[in-house]
Amino acid sequence: MFGDMMGMMGKLKETQAKVEATKKRLETVTLNEKSSDGLVEVTITASRVLKEIKIDDSLLADKEQLEDYLILTINKAIDAATRVNEAELAGVAKEGMPNIPGMDSFFK
Template sequence: MRDLMGMMGKVKEMQEKMASMQEEVEKLELEGTSGGGMVTVRLNGKGIMLGLSVDPSLINSDEVEILEDLIVAAHNDAKGKVEAAVQEKTQELTAGLPIPPGMKLPF
């Protein structure tokens, strides 16, 4: 019975840590760039775009497709950084817990 109580306490502690981690993730702001820094996208930890910066030299009606591609590339760069940061925080949180390999957190 003691083991069950101890496990329940660990579950509660884990829930509190997860809630704290989710708050931290929401506060993250990461930038992705493309075109040698000519396009910058800023995302929060949930992947919501907070800002976009485009070098004025890229604004040319004849090269719209290039600009669009650079924006997508910068967004993908920022999104990758957000995912890496979330994964790192999750690993810190779950260190030492017997979680099966490949199980993704947060759920």
């Protein structure tokens, strides 16, 4: 019994280390999202840090339109980064979980 618990504790520590390493790696993974017409482009990391915004000069004349473009494109980038982040971390967590009946349904 105690051997099983010690093994599980070791596996948990190993999984925590893998999760931390994955989080660190996700800081270097970048995603680019563009507005539907390509006038605004946003670069964001998978850890959801905004790195760059490119704006076509044609949008500079209309503040409200520019604000709308920025909101839509940044939200699109955040959604994409969140999906990548969650998928990567869930994969690491699932990989490190002991085989407990019924637990696999938590990761679907």
